[in-house]
Amino acid sequence: MGMDLALTEEQRLIVDMVRRFVREEIVPLEAKLDPDADELPLEEFNRLVAMVKEMGLYGLDTPPEWGGPEINLLTRCLIAIECGQHRAGLYAPCYYVFGGARQAQLFEATDEQKEQYLYPMLRGEKKTFFALSEPSGGSDPARAIQTRAVRDGDHWVLSGTKLWISGADRADYGLLFARTGGPGRGGVTAFIIETGWDGFNVRRAVHTLRSAKYATEIELKDLRVPHENMLGEEGGGFSIANDRLMRQRIPYAAECIGIAVKANEMAVEYAKVRETFGAPLSERQGIQWMLVENEIDIRAMKWL
Numbered sequence: 001m002g003m004d005l006a007l008t009e010e011q012r013l014i015v016d017m018v019r020r021f022v023r024e025e026i027v028p029l030e031a032k033l034d035p036d037a038d039e040l041p042l043e044e045f046n047r048l049v050a051m052v053k054e055m056g057l058y059g060l061d062t063p064p065e066w067g068g069p070e071i072n073l074l075t076r077c078l079i080a081i082e083c084g085q086h087r088a089g090l091y092a093p094c095y096y097v098f099g100g101a102r103q104a105q106l107f108e109a110t111d112e113q114k115e116q117y118l119y120p121m122l123r124g125e126k127k128t129f130f131a132l133s134e135p136s137g138g139s140d141p142a143r144a145i146q147t148r149a150v151r152d153g154d155h156w157v158l159s160g161t162k163l164w165i166s167g168a169d170r171a172d173y174g175l176l177f178a179r180t181g182g183p184g185r186g187g188v189t190a191f192i193i194e195t196g197w198d199g200f201n202v203r204r205a206v207h208t209l210r211s212a213k214y215a216t217e218i219e220l221k222d223l224r225v226p227h228e229n230m231l232g233e234e235g236g237g238f239s240i241a242n243d244r245l246m247r248q249r250i251p252y253a254a255e256c257i258g259i260a261v262k263a264n265e266m267a268v269e270y271a272k273v274r275e276t277f278g279a280p281l282s283e284r285q286g287i288q289w290m291l292v293e294n295e296i297d298i299r300a301m302k303w304l
């Protein structure tokens with residue numbers, strides 16, 4: 001029996017709706033923004049959030065029981081492909097007007113932690129960061145994490161450095177992973193850290209190709225964290241981090257497809273109008289090969 005891989009009617013409608021939204025709302029607005037901007041002016045942000053809520057798509061990655069839309073992972077990826085198709089699409093898809101649950105681990109938090117941290121984030125009142133990577137490495141955090149947390153009565157005292165942490169300079173709080181035990185996965189614990197606490201310092205912005213100012217380096221110097229700000233169990237931090245990375249990297253990969261789709265579309269358009277040596281670029285076989293290779297890669301990526 002054959003498999004039916006066609007999109008459902010609902011998925012097609014959602015894709016059309018998001019595509020129109022990106023083309024009619026995000027792209028024209030972006031023309032007026034600084035090329036490095038990764039935020040919208042508040043008024044525009046609020047206007048577009050209201051539109052997304054009207055579309056029934058606000059809170060991507062938020063489970064339906066917490067108010068997120070009833071969509072499956074495939075639909076989530078289809079939305080991500082569309083949301084990536086504008087200038088800042090890779091690092092700020094639709095400038096976050098679709099909401100989302102950037103610190104999804106907080107759904108597993110205690111009731112007090114949810115009250116203090118999760119709900120304000122879901123309401124869009126608090127900004128957050130996620131600090132796993134360190135100068136010693138990001139691919140293999142279980143081995144690389146050197147930031148230490150040592151118990152001192154009702155507190156934990158944290159010292160160390162986190163590197164490439166997105167948005168920590170603008171965040172109210174974040175999840176940070178530190179070593180409370182021995183080497184390996186079982187020695188890592190997650191903490192909820194407020195950026196206003198003594199001992200928390202954003203040392204510098206780390207410039208990357210994504211935008212002029214995005215990632216940061218964080219320095220922790222004897223940062224005292226109340227024990228109730230531990231997230232999950234002592235030694236359970238690695239599985240908390242893993243859970244987030246597994247859930248969120250799939251739509252993130254889909255966003256990258258969106259960038260490729262848009263880039264190839266622009267290349268095709270340009271090749272048709274740009275003339276050199278008396279003919280449009282699109283008539284040169286060398287250019288055609290490149291565009292066709294792109295199209296093949298994009299279609300193959302979509303099937304993955």
Ligand SMILES: Cc1cc2nc3c(=O)[nH]c(=O)nc-3n(C[C@H](O)[C@H](O)[C@H](O)COP(=O)(O)OP(=O)(O)OC[C@H]3O[C@@H](n4cnc5c(N)ncnc54)[C@H](O)[C@@H]3O)c2cc1C
Nearest residue numbers: 130131132133136137138139140164165166208210214215
């Ligand atoms: C713009 C930006 C924003 C970021 N934001 C955040 C953030 O908010 N929070 C956070 O915690 N981190 C963040 N990161 C860090 C990111 O997660 C790490 O850069 C990533 O995990 C890779 O770690 P690394 O750079 O230390 O590379 P390394 O771990 O040193 O790896 C170096 C290279 O070797 C490759 N490699 C590693 N292991 C293997 C293997 N077994 N086989 C083959 N190849 C291998 C890697 O793919 C990589 O190309 C951000 C990074 C960037 C660039």
